[in-house]
Amino acid sequence: MSLFSPLRISGIEIPNRIAISPMSQYRATDGFANDWHFVHLGRFALGGAGLVFCEATAVEERGRRTPGDLGIWQDDHIAGLARIAQFLEAEGAVPGIQLAHAGRKASERRPWHGESPLNDGDVALRGEAPWTAIAPSAIPYADGWPAPRAMTLDDIAETVAAFGAAAVRSLAAGFKVIEVYAAHGFLIHEFCSPIANRRTDAYGGSFEGRVRFPIEVAEAIRQVWPERLPLIFRLSATDWLDGGWTVDETVELARRLKAVGVNVIDCSSGGIGGAQPTPRLPLGHGFQVPFSERVRREAAMPTMAVGMIWNPAEANAIVADGRADLVALAREALDDPNWPLHAHAALNDGHAFSMWKAEFGWWLERRDRIVRKLGLRQSRGTSGQRQDR
Numbered sequence: 001m002s003l004f005s006p007l008r009i010s011g012i013e014i015p016n017r018i019a020i021s022p023m024s025q026y027r028a029t030d031g032f033a034n035d036w037h038f039v040h041l042g043r044f045a046l047g048g049a050g051l052v053f054c055e056a057t058a059v060e061e062r063g064r065r066t067p068g069d070l071g072i073w074q075d076d077h078i079a080g081l082a083r084i085a086q087f088l089e090a091e092g093a094v095p096g097i098q099l100a101h102a103g104r105k106a107s108e109r110r111p112w113h114g115e116s117p118l119n120d121g122d123v124a125l126r127g128e129a130p131w132t133a134i135a136p137s138a139i140p141y142a143d144g145w146p147a148p149r150a151m152t153l154d155d156i157a158e159t160v161a162a163f164g165a166a167a168v169r170s171l172a173a174g175f176k177v178i179e180v181y182a183a184h185g186f187l188i189h190e191f192c193s194p195i196a197n198r199r200t201d202a203y204g205g206s207f208e209g210r211v212r213f214p215i216e217v218a219e220a221i222r223q224v225w226p227e228r229l230p231l232i233f234r235l236s237a238t239d240w241l242d243g244g245w246t247v248d249e250t251v252e253l254a255r256r257l258k259a260v261g262v263n264v265i266d267c268s269s270g271g272i273g274g275a276q277p278t279p280r281l282p283l284g285h286g287f288q289v290p291f292s293e294r295v296r297r298e299a300a301m302p303t304m305a306v307g308m309i310w311n312p313a314e315a316n317a318i319v320a321d322g323r324a325d326l327v328a329l330a331r332e333a334l335d336d337p338n339w340p341l342h343a344h345a346a347l348n349d350g351h352a353f354s355m356w357k358a359e360f361g362w363w364l365e366r367r368d369r370i371v372r373k374l375g376l377r378q379s380r381g382t383s384g385q386r387q388d389r
């Protein structure tokens with residue numbers, strides 16, 4: 001098993017183990033995908049990734065994190081997304097979409113506008129008005145954030161249905177994989193974590209209560225999303241906080257999600273916020289891989305590892321050693337959209353351009369021969385990625 005072995009999940013074959021992790025661009029208007037999204041994601045298909053995810057895509061208008069989030073809350077959103085899905089698939093990548101609801105982190109400024117709650121000042125600055133966020137409990141995300149409105153049982157039913165309706169639209173748009181965004185302190189994670197969920201009804205309290213919402217979301221999607229198409233959940237495996245969501249709970253939730261038709265767990269962590277300062281995270285190459293390894297072993301299901309993975313040999317070892325079935329890259333892919341092609345070269349000396357599209361690879365291979373003959377330099381394709389990483 002290697003980074004470049006195909007992976008079959010249900011009825012879909014992913015050509016290699018490299019996924020491009022969802023990366024919000026905050027470039028949409030009223031939720032509509034545009035040329036920015038098309039080019040941004042298209043680069044990763046040309047770059048050789050096996051699975052390319054669209055960014056967090058809001059299932060409800062009020063579930064957007066910022067005014068620039070992608071959306072899939074109405075049928076009119078389908079056409080722009082379909083154009084992207086078609087291109088990704090035509091170029092050999094499996095097109096995936098991440099379905100999202102921001103919960104109490106909705107109504108936020110873009111990262112470069114402050115990553116803080118919108119207020120009336122943003123109307124004057126950018127024409128962006130704040131809106132009321134909903135969440136399991138009326139607890140603000142952090143100091144200085146407005147309290148969200150605690151969801152009624154009707155809100156819960158409506159939101160679960162919105163995930164189902166978004167799955168129908170995802171199918172119509174031609175996506176082959178759905179990932180549900182149940183991590184990073186957004187709505188679904190808020191239900192799971194005791195830090196954000198203080199409900200006293202059937203959707204709070206015990207582990208059973210807190211995971212009721214994610215399980216209902218998975219069931220609603222599975223009712224309309226064909227069995228042959230993979231369904232992935234991205235979980236924050238731990239809140240990294242005392243009194244927060246734990247890895248043990250992640251393993252148990254993974255088992256229960258598997259029982260209702262979820263195929264893969266994407267293992268991230270953190271993001272819930274709250275009053276406590278986050279302790280120093282053990283950041284380093286592949287620092288979240290141990291979560292993937294544990295879920296894979298203890299819930300006996302495929303996993304995806306993510307977070308600070310950039311070294312081809314180490315990425316390959318994660319798969320070869322059975323610590324994850326897929327590795328997902330985000331920032332490294334922004335830096336180098338051709339990362340899979342370069343990783344392939346680095347891991348397969350002598351086959352530097354065999355994975356490239358002929359439109360690029362034919363020229364690069366030819367140049368490489370000339371350059372080597374003249375002894376001018378070792379080409380990037382032959383040397384693979386920067387070896388210091």
Ligand SMILES: Cc1cc2nc3c(=O)[nH]c(=O)nc-3n(C[C@H](O)[C@H](O)[C@H](O)COP(=O)(O)O)c2cc1C
Pocket residue numbers: 021022023024025055056098181234268306307308309328329330331332
């Ligand atoms: C620009 C950017 C946007 C992101 N947007 C999302 C998102 O929409 N959904 C999500 O689950 N994670 C999002 N993330 C987190 C990444 O998917 C990934 O989990 C994280 O960046 C760690 O991986 P990396 O070290 O390879 O960047 C985003 C990260 C970046 C850099």
